[in-house]
Amino acid sequence: MLLRRSHSLLLAFLCLFSAAALQDPQADARKFAEIKARFERGEPISREEREWAQRYRQQQQQRGNPAAEAAQKKLIEEFVRRNPPRESTGLVALTDLDKHRYQGEEGGLYPGGRNTPPPAHLKAGLALARQIAPLDAEGRSSPNGKIVLLSIGMSNTTQEFQAFQALAAADPSLNPRLTLVDGAQGGQTAHITADPKAKFWEVVAERLRNAGVTGRQVQVAWVKQANARPTEPFPIEAKRLQADLIRTLQNLHDKFPNLKIAYLSSRIYGGYALTPLNPEPHAYESGFAVKWVIAGQISGSPELNYDPAKGPVRSPWVAWGPYLWADGIQGRKIDKLVWTRNDLAERDGTHPSESGRRKVAQLLMDFLKTDPTSKPWFPAR
Numbered sequence: 001m002l003l004r005r006s007h008s009l010l011l012a013f014l015c016l017f018s019a020a021a022l023q024d025p026q027a028d029a030r031k032f033a034e035i036k037a038r039f040e041r042g043e044p045i046s047r048e049e050r051e052w053a054q055r056y057r058q059q060q061q062q063r064g065n066p067a068a069e070a071a072q073k074k075l076i077e078e079f080v081r082r083n084p085p086r087e088s089t090g091l092v093a094l095t096d097l098d099k100h101r102y103q104g105e106e107g108g109l110y111p112g113g114r115n116t117p118p119p120a121h122l123k124a125g126l127a128l129a130r131q132i133a134p135l136d137a138e139g140r141s142s143p144n145g146k147i148v149l150l151s152i153g154m155s156n157t158t159q160e161f162q163a164f165q166a167l168a169a170a171d172p173s174l175n176p177r178l179t180l181v182d183g184a185q186g187g188q189t190a191h192i193t194a195d196p197k198a199k200f201w202e203v204v205a206e207r208l209r210n211a212g213v214t215g216r217q218v219q220v221a222w223v224k225q226a227n228a229r230p231t232e233p234f235p236i237e238a239k240r241l242q243a244d245l246i247r248t249l250q251n252l253h254d255k256f257p258n259l260k261i262a263y264l265s266s267r268i269y270g271g272y273a274l275t276p277l278n279p280e281p282h283a284y285e286s287g288f289a290v291k292w293v294i295a296g297q298i299s300g301s302p303e304l305n306y307d308p309a310k311g312p313v314r315s316p317w318v319a320w321g322p323y324l325w326a327d328g329i330q331g332r333k334i335d336k337l338v339w340t341r342n343d344l345a346e347r348d349g350t351h352p353s354e355s356g357r358r359k360v361a362q363l364l365m366d367f368l369k370t371d372p373t374s375k376p377w378f379p380a381r
Contacts, residue, residue, distance in 0.1 A: 028056060031052075031056075032053055032056045032057070035049050035050075035052075035053045036053070046195075046197075046198075048191070048192055048195075048198075049199075052187075076274065076275075079274070079275065079276060080274060083273070083276075083279060085271065085272045085273065085274065085341070085349055086271040086272070086280075086328065087271070087272075087328045087329045087330075087341070088271065088327050088328040088329060088330040089271050089280050089281065089284070089327055089328065090327070091280070091281060091284045091327055092107070092327070092332075093323070093325055093326055093327065093332035093333075093334070094107050094108060094109055094287050094288075094291065094323060094325070095107075095108070095109060095115050095323055095332060095334045095335075096332050096333045096334060097113070098113050099112075099113035100113075102234075102288075103234050103235070105235070105288055108291075109291060109294075109320045109323060110291075110294065110295070110298070110320075111295050111298060111299075115334070117294075117298075117319055117320075118298060121297075121298050121319070122319075122372065122373070124306075124307070124317060125261065125317050125319055125372075125373040126372060126373055126376075128260040128261055128306075128317050128373075129260070129261065129372075129373040129374065129375075129376045129377060130376050131260060132147060132219045132220065132260055132261070132376065132377040133145075133147070133377070134146055134147055134177040135147070135216060135217045135219070135258060136217075137213075137214045137216065137217065138214075138216060139214075139216030139217065139257065139258050145177065145217065146177055146178075146179045146213050146217045147175065147177050147178050147179065147217070147219055147220070147377055148178075148179045148180075148181055148208070148211075148213050148217045148218040148219060148220070149178060149179070149180050149181070149219075149220045149221070149222065150181050150183045150204070150208075150218050150220070150221045150222070150256075151180075151181070151182050151183050151184045151221070151222045151223075151224075152183050152184060152193060152204075152221055152222070152223045152224075152225070152248065152252065153184040153188075153193075153222075153223060153224040153225045154184065154185070154186065154187065154188050154189050154190075154224075154225060154226060155184075155185075155186035155187060155351060156224065156226075156267070156268070156350075156351055156352060157184035157222075157224040157225070158182055158184035158185055158186060159351060159352055159357050160224070160352060160356075160357050160360035160361060160364070161180075161182045161184055161222070161361075161364075162182055162357070163354075163357035163358050163360065163361035164180070164360070164361040164364050164365060165180050165182065166361070167358075167361045167362065167365055168180055168365070171365070172380075173369075173379055173380055174378065174379060174380060175377060175378060175379060175380050175381070176380060178377075178378065179211055179212075179213050179217070181207055181208055181211045181213065181218075182207065183203075183204040183207055183208075184224070185200060185203055188200045189225065189226060189227045189228050189244075190225035190226060190227050190241055190244035190245060190248060191227050191240075191244050193225060193244070193247075193248040193251065194243075194244040194245075194247035194248050194251070195247075195251075196251045196254065196255075201251065201255060204255075215255060215256050215257075216256075216257060216258055217258070218256040218258065218259050219258050219259060219260050219261070219377075220259070220260065220261045220262070220263070220374075220377070221252055221256075221259060221261070221262040221263070221316065222262075222263050222265070222321055222364065223245070223248065223249070223252075223262050223263070223264050223265070223321075224264070224265040224266070224267075224321075224324075225241070225244070225245060225248065226241065226266075226267050226278050226282075226283075226286050227240060227241055227244065227278075228277055228278065229276050229277060229278075230278065230282040231276075234281070234285050234288075235285070235288065237282055237285065238285045238286065238288045238289045238292075239289070239292075241286055241289035242288075242289040242292045242293055245264070245289060245290065245293045246293060246296070246303055246304060246315075249262060249293070249304065249315040249316065249318065250303070250314050250315055252315075252316060253313065253314055253315050253316055259316045260316055260317060261316055261317050261318075261319070261373060262315075262316040262317070262318045263318075263319060263320065263321030263367075264290045264293065264294065264318055264319070264320060264321055265290070265320070265321045265322055265323065265324055265364075266283075266286040266287040266289070266290045266323065266324065266325060267282075267283040267284075267286045267287070267324065267325060268283065268324045268325060268339060268343075268344075268352065268356065268360065269283065269325060269326060269327065269328055269339035269343075269344075270282065270283030270284070270349075270350060271283075271327075271328050271339075272328075272339075272341050272344045272349035272350075273348065273349045273350045274347075274348050274349040274350070275348050275349075275350060277348065277350050278350055279350070283325065284325055287323065287325055290320065293318065294318050294319060294320065297315065297317075297318055302314070303315070304318070306318075319373065321364065321367055322360075322363040322364050322366070322367040324360060324363060326338055326339055328340075337363075339356070339359075342355055343355050343356035343359060344356055
């Protein structure tokens with residue numbers, strides 16, 4: 001049986017693991033200096049920025065401190081003792097649950113225990129997909145324009161999307177007017193992307209400029225998000241993630257006026273985790289957050305409306321992208337996907353290794369080449 005994480009242990013881990021935000025020493029130092037300068041000028045600092053700066057300062061103080069390093073090692077050992085890495089959890093992938101239930105929630109990617117969207121929702125997505133065409137910098141139709149596919153998410157997402165970009169660059173069968181822009185960023189979890197004023201969105205805008213495109217050319221997004229250090233039992237953390245995903249989709253709609261489709265994915269297997277960043281069963285349960293978001297749009301939720309005939313538009317049309325979770329080496333029945341220990345990074349068992357990144361990249365590529373709503377714009381014509 002899966003053990004619940006100790007609240008006190010997670011608090012002790014806080015300064016050691018910071019939602020994967022502290023990954024690039026130079027970038028982290030610049031970010032800390034910027035936050036510090038704004039604070040000293042009397043400018044407002046968000047709660048997330050303040051907490052990040054505190055964690056950064058604590059880490060800097062602990063480096064080279066033998067006592068602190070020994071304490072951290074002990075904490076890691078305690079976490080692993082309480083939550084030993086597992087090749088399988090016994091959980092059943094949503095795609096294999098069919099009409100069975102997990103803690104009262106039905107399986108399947110879509111309502112009714114199905115793994116395919118309802119006909120009416122698919123029809124609406126197909127209509128939008130057929131509208132996707134090259135746009136110029138102002139968002140006007142142009143045969144010489146671009147179709148931008150933008151990734152949104154945290155550290156795992158950016159690592160996986162970069163592998164996807166490399167795969168796409170070597171594939172001549174893709175639409176030559178397609179531009180792939182990696183907007184995902186390390187440490188930028190769903191709670192952050194839910195904030196329309198988060199620095200995350202400034203970085204996305206900068207990356208679009210660096211790619212030679214504009215926000216008006218973004219028409220499709222791949223969103224893979226999670227929140228760091230979940231501790232509460234199901235469904236509390238999944239509901240929090242659901243709310244953050246909805247706000248993230250609303251931000252995408254507001255910032256990219258020609259965005260039509262967003263494909264959503266949930267976490268990969270977390271059973272090898274060596275840290276409380278996002279272990280099982282939370283990695284698995286994040287799939288329900290995605291399922292509920294999509295089901296909400298299908299049922300006509302106003303906060304996810306994409307159809308101007310039904311009221312104010314607040315979101316792109318959403319559907320599942322590739323579903324990435326499988327039960328370790330036990331895998332899943334529907335396509336035999338497995339996650340081995342080599343697919344996860346040695347240091348934390350949470351981020352994908354090179355083989356894990358390639359695996360996600362191939363799943364995303366296969367999805368976009370075969371899904372009915374991507375066929376009108378993803379491959380070359």
